[in-house]
Amino acid sequence: MSSSALKKIAFVEDDADLREIMTMSLSAIGGFALLACESGKQALEKIPGFVPDMIILDVMMPQMDGPTTFRELRRITSLENIPIVFMTAKVQPGEVASYLSLGAIDVISKPFDPMKLPEVLRKIWEKVQL
C-alpha cells in the first residue's frame, strides 16, 4: 500500500444530488482527482482504468448494492488492496459491523458535512497508512 498522500478518489453513488455535492466537496474543497460513478456496474467498468487511492461506496443502490459492488471490485486484481469506505444513511451498529466485516476500512454516515468530508477521508487514509 502506498504511503503517499491521498490524491485520487473514486466514489459510487446513485443519487445525482449527492454526486453533485460530493463532487463539489471532494474536488473543489478537497482538491482530489475524482471519478464519480452512478452505479455498481459503472464502477466495475470505470474504476479499474482510474486506479484510485480510495473508493467510497454507497450502500443502498438499485440493481447492484454497495456490498455486492464491494465484492466484485475486490475480484479485480488491480483493486484488491484499494481501501474502500462505505457511505450510508443506515448506520445501525449491526449494519456498520457487517460492512467492516466485509473488509471496508470505515463507514461514513449520511448526511455528511461537505466542508469536513475531505478531512474525514484524509484521517481515514492516515489510519490506513499506519
Next chain:
Amino acid sequence: MKFIPEVDSLLDSYLQNRDKEVLEIQDCLKKHNLRQIESIAHKLKGSAGSYGFEELSAVGASMEIAASNCVPSEVEKSLSEMTGLLTRVRQFIAEQRKR
C-alpha cells in the same frame, strides 16, 4: 438550517428536484406505491442534511419509517411537513443571499 456558501450554486437545482419529488410522492400515494416513497424518503434523509437542511433530512427519516410501516396517513403528514419546509428553506436562502 445552515447556509453553506460553497454549496449555493447547487441549491436551486437541489430544491427543484425536491419539488419534483413532492409530485412523485403524491402520485405514489394515489397508487399506494409505498415502496417507491420509502426509496425517495431514504434519499432525502441522506442528502438534505448534506446541503445544510437537517430538518428536511429528519422529515425524510420520518417518511421512510412511515412508508416502511405502510402507514399512508403518516406519509401524508411527512409530505405536508416537507412542502412547508421547502418554502421555509427557500425563504432562508433568499435572506442569506441578500446579505
